[in-house]
Amino acid sequence: MTAVSMRGVTKRYGDFTALDAVSLELRENTIHGLLGRNGAGKTTIMQILTGQNFETAGQVEVFGLHPYENSQVLDRVCFIREAQKYPDGYRVRDALNSAALLFPSWDARFATELVSDFQLRPKQQIKKLSRGQLSAVGVIIGLASRAPLTFFDEPYLGLDAVARQLFYDRLLADYAEHPRTVVLSTHLIDEVSDLIEHVVLVDKGRVLIDEDADVLRGQAVTVTGPTAAVKAFAEGYTELHREELGGFLRVTLAGAHPEPQLRSEGLEFEPVSLQQLVVRTTQQNLDDRKVVL
Amino acid sequence: MTTATASDVLATTPARRRRYLASARIHLVNLPLSLGMPWLILGSSFVVNLIIYSMLPENPNDPRTTGGIMSIYIFALIAHVVSMTQSFPFALGLSVTRRDFFAGLSLIIVVESAVQGLVLTGLRAIELASAGWGIDMTFFGVPFLVQDNWFLQWVLYSVPFLALSYLAVLFGTIYKRFGQPGMWVSIIGLVLVGGAAAILLTWSESWGVVARFFTETAPLTLIAGYPVILAVLFAGLAWLLLRRATP
Numbered sequence: 001m002t003a004v005s006m007r008g009v010t011k012r013y014g015d016f017t018a019l020d021a022v023s024l025e026l027r028e029n030t031i032h033g034l035l036g037r038n039g040a041g042k043t044t045i046m047q048i049l050t051g052q053n054f055e056t057a058g059q060v061e062v063f064g065l066h067p068y069e070n071s072q073v074l075d076r077v078c079f080i081r082e083a084q085k086y087p088d089g090y091r092v093r094d095a096l097n098s099a100a101l102l103f104p105s106w107d108a109r110f111a112t113e114l115v116s117d118f119q120l121r122p123k124q125q126i127k128k129l130s131r132g133q134l135s136a137v138g139v140i141i142g143l144a145s146r147a148p149l150t151f152f153d154e155p156y157l158g159l160d161a162v163a164r165q166l167f168y169d170r171l172l173a174d175y176a177e178h179p180r181t182v183v184l185s186t187h188l189i190d191e192v193s194d195l196i197e198h199v200v201l202v203d204k205g206r207v208l209i210d211e212d213a214d215v216l217r218g219q220a221v222t223v224t225g226p227t228a229a230v231k232a233f234a235e236g237y238t239e240l241h242r243e244e245l246g247g248f249l250r251v252t253l254a255g256a257h258p259e260p261q262l263r264s265e266g267l268e269f270e271p272v273s274l275q276q277l278v279v280r281t282t283q284q285n286l287d288d289r290k291v292v293l
Numbered sequence: 294m295t296t297a298t299a300s301d302v303l304a305t306t307p308a309r310r311r312r313y314l315a316s317a318r319i320h321l322v323n324l325p326l327s328l329g330m331p332w333l334i335l336g337s338s339f340v341v342n343l344i345i346y347s348m349l350p351e352n353p354n355d356p357r358t359t360g361g362i363m364s365i366y367i368f369a370l371i372a373h374v375v376s377m378t379q380s381f382p383f384a385l386g387l388s389v390t391r392r393d394f395f396a397g398l399s400l401i402i403v404v405e406s407a408v409q410g411l412v413l414t415g416l417r418a419i420e421l422a423s424a425g426w427g428i429d430m431t432f433f434g435v436p437f438l439v440q441d442n443w444f445l446q447w448v449l450y451s452v453p454f455l456a457l458s459y460l461a462v463l464f465g466t467i468y469k470r471f472g473q474p475g476m477w478v479s480i481i482g483l484v485l486v487g488g489a490a491a492i493l494l495t496w497s498e499s500w501g502v503v504a505r506f507f508t509e510t511a512p513l514t515l516i517a518g519y520p521v522i523l524a525v526l527f528a529g530l531a532w533l534l535l536r537r538a539t540p
Contacts, residue, residue, distance in 0.1 A: 052385055053539050069536075071312055074388040084386050087379040089326040098322055101315040102387045147388075 002061075003028045003149055003181040004049055009058030011044055011205075018044045020205040021058070026181060026198070031171075033196035033213070034185040035278050040202045042185045043082070046151045050079040062149065075104055078147035080138045082154040086126045093122035095137055096144075103145040110174070111144035117166055131158030139167050143174055149181045156188060164188070168195055189275040201278055203285045213274065220277060221258050224250040225267040233259075233267060240280040252280060316389045316397030320380060331372070331409070335365040339432055346430045358431040365409065369454050370461045373402070377465025382540035391535050399528065402458045410451025414443060417450075448517050456520035459527035466531045470538040 004026035011019040019041050026032050034042050047053035048060060051067035051074060060066055067073045086095055092115065100106045115122060118136040120129075126137065135158045142150055156164050172195060175182060186192055199216055201209035209216065220240060223230050227249040237253040244250075258269035272280075320327060338361035346357050376398055384394045417433040425431055467475045494500055507515065 047539070050388065051390070054537065069390045069392055071390050071393060074390060075312075077388050079386065079388065081386055085379065085382050087323075087383055088375070089323045091323070094322045098319050098383070099387055101318055102312070102389060141387075 001028045002026065003063060004183075005059070005061040006045070006049070007059040009045075009048065009055045009060060011041075011048065011053070012056045018205055019048075019055075022202070022205070022207055024200055024207055024210055026183065026200075028181050029179040030197045031175065031182045031184065031195055032198045032200060033189070033192060034183055034200050034202065035187075035189060036185075036202035037282060038187075041205045042202055043153055045202065046079060046153055046183065046185065050074070050077055050151065052079070076148040077151070078103060078142055078145040078149070079151045080142040080153060080155055082157060084134075084138055086137075088127070090126045091122065092120050092124045092126060092129075092137060095126060095141065096122070099141045099145060103147060105146035105148075107144050107146055110146075111140055114140040114143060114170065117170070118163060132160060132163060133158075135159050136163060143167075143170055146174075146178055147180065149183075151183045151185075153185045154187065155184075156186065156191075164191065168192065171195070189278055190273055193274040196274070199274070199278075201281060203282050206285075208281050208285055209278070216277060217271060217274065218257075220252055220254050220272040221256045222250065222252045222270040222272050222276075223256070223267055224248065224270065225265065229262075229265045229267055233262065240284070241276075252276065312389065312393040313396035313400065316384055316393045317400045319384055319387075319389075319397070320376065320401045327372070331365050331368040332412075334368055335362070338362075338364045342430065342432060343426060343428070347428050351429060356431065357425065357429055358435060360435065361432055362413070362435060365413075366453055366457055369405070369409075370457045373398075373458045373461035374465045374468075377462055377469055381465070381469060381538075385540035391538070395532055395535055398462065402455065402462075406451045406454035406458065409454055410447050410449075413450040414447045417446065418443075445513060445517075449513065452517040452520045452524070455524040456527070459524045459531065463527045463531040463534075466534045466538060469540070470534045 002025050004024075006025075007023050009019055009022045010017065022041070022045065034045065036042050044053060048055050049062055049067060051069060054068065062073050063076065065073050067077070096111055096115070100108060100111070118133075118140065120133060120136060120140075124133075126134070129137070135155055139152070139155050139159075142152055142155065156167065159167065168191070171182065184192060184196065193213070196213050199209055199211055199213050200207060211219075223233055225233075225248065227244070227247055230249040230251060234251050234253055234256075237256045239251050240254055241252040242249070252272055258271075259267075260269070262269075342359045342361050351357075380398075381394060384397075385391070389397075413433060420426060420431065420433050464476070464479070467479050471478070494503060
């Protein structure tokens with residue numbers, strides 16, 4: 001039940017290695033989060049998976065076939081890019097009509113609903129839209145396409161908090177009714193942490209984390225308390241992060257589990273948010289220390 | 294296990310037949326723009342010429358011809374560079390393959406060339422019937438383009454559209470594939486090749502041969518025959534480059 005499979009995919013631009021032996025598998029009918037810093041390689045991965053860019057080495061399979069120039073595969077794929085350009089003179093409805101022509105599963109009624117939800121007008125010139133409105137057009141196309149594999153590359157750029165929540169709500173609701181494989185690349189990790197079922201973290205062209213979100217959340221814990229007590233507890237666990245203030249110590253430990261009975265000793269346990277995990281893991285990779293999780 | 298699921302998805306979700314037709318329709322989504330603009334430009338050129346010539350006294354020694362008709366050909370050139378810089382990224386963003394995009398674009402170019410040629414032929418007919426729009430002006434019947442046979446007239450008007458459109462597509466593709474450096478290299482390369490040819494011709498004193506070629510070859514071959522070959526050449530080159538171009 002693999003929608004996407006990449007094995008040892010490398011992408012080089014001259015001297016620069018954008019992707020370094022990336023291997024990952026994306027399950028069908030799941031919402032995947034593709035996370036990473038700017039320039040980590042997320043967009044390159046998505047471009048290669050949609051046949052828009054070409055891998056230097058490695059095997060790429062989407063629905064079991066290579067996506068390049070393969071309309072069998074591409075008919076079922078929708079890629080909403082962060083900087084999608086529309087031809088001059090296009091209005092909102094021209095963009096939607098084009099999408100309707102090209103996506104076999106397009107739902108026009110849903111698209112119309114979304115247009116009014118995002119407060120767009122069909123006759124607006126795309127050139128005159130704000131950044132947020134432009135993103136909204138992309139989001140509408142991505143959602144209404146109902147493509148079995150939909151990629152959203154930072155679709156929230158410019159969207160205000162209300163519009164973002166609207167996107168997440170609509171995505172979840174439609175995904176529940178029409179299950180499909182969604183790959184969402186985003187920087188606003190905590191906003192989507194409830195949405196994402198599977199996490200892929202990419203940094204400097206390599207995959208650092210490739211894990212189900214639930215499993216990930218259970219793999220680390222933050223302990224706060226008197227320095228001595230915390231140090232005693234932290235014995236034997238790998239430390240991801242440490243903050244010290246006065247006599248208090250706060251550490252993020254990999255592999256540790258909360259132990260409520262230790263509250264008597266002054267220890268407080270907090271779950272590590274997905275964003276924290278991602279930030280800490282990426283910071284570890286910065287020093288090229290061996291990443292532990 | 295992977296193949297089983299793959300064929301499940303591929304089998305159960307609908308396919309789009311004749312995607313190249315859908316891809317062609319992308320170019321027609323904003324009709325007033327793509328249809329109206331070239332004729333607007335030609336129309337304004339025509340009106341300006343009409344006004345000026347109607348103000349000048351008639352002089353039997355001075356034939357009233359103008360090259361204004363070129364404007365619509367130049368527009369086709371520009372429009373199809375834009376096809377590559379704008380419509381290509383847009384189409385690929387909507388999961389169209391390069392093959393379907395090129396097929397759709399070719400369909401548009403061929404139909405556009407034929408239809409525009411037809412309209413020009415019609416306008417030429419009106420020009421003849423109205424004795425040069427009442428003031429003996431030849432706007433559509435530029436001398437070397439005139440044929441007695443209406444079918445040939447249409448061919449003569451249409452083919453340059455084909456050649457110019459595909460030349461534009463070729464340049465647009467070079468830009469998408471190789472970026473600005475590619476454009477500069479192509480243009481400088483062309484200038485160098487042209488310059489080298491000119492030097493060769495001057496040194497071997499063969500300019501006369503070139504002149505004779507242009508004057509002695511029948512207009513039909515010159516303006517319809519060779520450009521068709523050029524159009525096919527440009528189209529083939531553009532396709533080869535397009536295959537590895539990124540949107």
